[in-house]
Amino acid sequence: MVGEQGGRDAFIIECFDNLSKKGLFRKHMDNIQRIVKEIFIGIVHVFDKSSLTLKTAIDTVFPNNNLSMTQVRGQGYDGAINMSGAFNSLKSLILNENSSTHYIHCFAHQLQLVVVAVAKKHDDVDEFFEQLALVVTIVCGSCKRKDMIRKMQKERVAAEIEVVVVLKYFKEEGSTLSNRNQAKDMQIQEFTDRLSKVDTELMENMTALTPCDSFSIFDKTKLLKLSEIYKNDFDNSERAQLNGQLDIYYHSLLHDERFFNLKGIADLSRMLVETGKHLSFPLVYRLLKLALVLPVATATVEPCFLAVKFLKTDLRNRICDDFMNGALICSVENEALENVKIENVITRFRKMKDRRGEL
Template sequence: MLRESQMQKTIVALQNGDVSSGRGLNQETTLKRAGDTRWGSHYGTILSLISIFSSVVEVLEVIEEDGNNPEQRAEACQLLNHIQSFEFVFNLHLMKSILGVTNELSQALQRSYQDIINAMTLVKVSKQQLQSIRDDGWSSLLNEVSVFCDSHNILVPNMNDIFVTQERSRCKIQKVSNLHHFQVELFYQVVDRQLQELNNRFTEVNTELLLCIACLNPIDSFFAFDKEKLLRLAEFYPHEFSSTHLLALDSQLENFILDMRLDDQFSNINGISGLSQKLVETKKHVVYPLVFFLLKLALILLVATASVERTFSAMNIIKSRLHNRMGDEWLNDCLVTYIERETFNQVDNETIIQHFQNMKTRREVPSRFEAKKVSS
C-alpha cells in the first residue's frame, strides 16, 4: 500500500511538472528499517520517513478505516495522532539535523579499515557543526518544521502559549511556554548531549593518542610517518620508555623509516597489524626493538578499548533488574562465560554433566523424619 501510494503521488507530480523525469530519477522509496548495530540506518529511516510522510499518513488512514481487527485500527489511529503532531515533526527534523552532522563520522568508524586521521578530522568537524547548530540553528530549524507542518496540514502552536503535553502523567508538570519546551528542553538538551558524548569519547588526549598511532600506518610508503608524533606517543607510556629509551628511539625511528621505504617487502602492507607481522617474518623486530614495542602498544590499545566496551555492554545484559544483587564473584563468573561464549559453546554438555557427577558428594541434610528420630 505504501509503494502504491508513493507511486500515485509521483505520477501526479510528473503530470503537474513538480518533478523532472529522466534516467535514474524518481526511484521507488520505502521506509528503511533501523538496526541497532548500524548507526547510519537510523538516519536513513528518518530521511525516508520525511520524504514519504504524506504516503505514510494515507496508508495509516486506510488501516484506521479498513483494518483487519479492532486492535490494528486502534493502533493506526494512535499512530496517526502521534505523527501528525507538531512535537513529532519537530523531533523528526531535529534528529535529522543531528544525525546528518555525525553521519560521516559514524560511517568512518564502522569501516573495516580505520582511517584514523580522517576519522579524527570528522570528530573535529562534527563538534564544530553541532556547536554552530546550537548557537545559530534554532531559527532555521523552527522555520523548516513550520513549513513542513503547513504543507501537511499539521497545526503549528503559538510559541508563547503554555505547553500542553499529550501524555498522561501523575507528576505535577511545571507550566512552561511552547518556546521554552521546544528550544530549551528539547533542542538545547539534545545538542548538548551529543556534544558531551563526543567530548567524552574523544577527549584531547584520546584524539592526540590516536593521531600518533596513525603515524605507524605503512600505507603509501609510510606517508603518515611523523617521528615527532611517535616520540610523543612513547611519552604517553613513561613506565615503558625512560628518558634514555626516548633518546634511543629518536635515532631508531630514523633508521627504521629509511629501512622500510627501501625494502620492497614492506611496500604493499595494509595496517599496523600487517606491519607487525612482516617485521616478525623478516626478523626486523629484533633489529628495531623499541619501534616494535611501540607498535605492540598501539595494537594492544585498540584491543583493550574494544574489550572494555564489550565488557560493559555484557554487564547490562548479565546484571539485569532481576539480578541486581548478585555478588562480584558470581558476576565475574557469569561475565566470563558470556563474553567468551564462543569458547564455552565448544564444550560438550555431556562433559559438564560427567564432571559434576564425578565430584565428591556433599554431606546430605537429614530429612525432617530422620532429624526427629535423632533428636528423640
C-alpha cells in the first residue's frame, strides 16, 4: 500500500467483533508528517456475521468516506473462518476484487495460539501444569494456606505460572539439551504452520528493508520479489528501474552516519524524509510504505472498542449507529479534534436548520 501514488491515498481494513457491530479502521501514510497512522472510520451494524454481509457493509462504508477498494493494500482481522477462510470468506471476497489486499493474521493472536499449542504438546510443560493443578487444589482447600500464598508470593506466583515464562524456562534451562531444543523447535514449527505461503514470502522479503546493524540483512533479490508481489503498484519498467536504484540506495545509506543505529523501518522512513532521500529513491520508498502499512497486529485499535463500553451505557442502551459513530470518533480521535474550533461547530449546527433561538 502506498501513501500517495497517482493522486490516490492508501487504506487498510481492520474488522473486529463488538456486540453485533464491525469497526473499520484506515491505516495510511500521512503525506505531511510522513508517519503511519491508524484512523477510526466508524462502526457498522450487521445482522449476521456471514462474509457476504460483512463485504456488503464495507462496500457501503467505503463510498461514504471517499474510499475505494482498488486503493486497499492489506486487510487484517482474527482467524475466524468467516473472516480468513480459504473459500468464500471476507478475505477471499476482497482478494477476488483486488489481488493486492494481502491478509495477515494478527501476529499477537498467532503468538498466543502458538504458545498454547506448544504448551499442550511439550512433555515437560504438560507435566509442569499437572503439578501446578495439584498445588492449586491443595492451596485452595485451606483458607489459611491461601492467605499465606497471597501474602508472601502473590506477585511471584502470578509471574511464574505464565505459559510464556514456562516455555522460555524449558527452552533455555530445560533438564536436558534435547528438551531445550524440543521447546524451541516446536515453537518455530507451530508458528510456521500457521502462516500461509504468501504470508511467509511476504514477511521474509520485507525483512530485507530493515536498517538494523548497518543494513546487515539487506537483500536486493528479496526486495525485487516483494515488488513482484505488489503487481498493481510496480509495472515492468519500474521494476527494472528499481533493480538499479536498490544498488545506489544501499551504498548511499551504508556509509551515511545519519542512518546508523536505526531500530526499524519506521525510523528508516522518517530519516529518509528528513534527509530528502525519499525523493532520490522513490521506488524504494514506495516499497517501504507498503511494508509499513501492512497490518501485522491489531493491538493499537483494540482500545477503540473499550470506548464502546463507556459510551453505550444503560442510559444509552438505545443509541443509534450515527450517534454512536460520532461519539466514538470524538472519543478516539482526540488529536484530530484539537484543531476543531467550537465556533465552527456552532456555525455548522446553526446552518443545518432554523432554530427557535440564536446560539
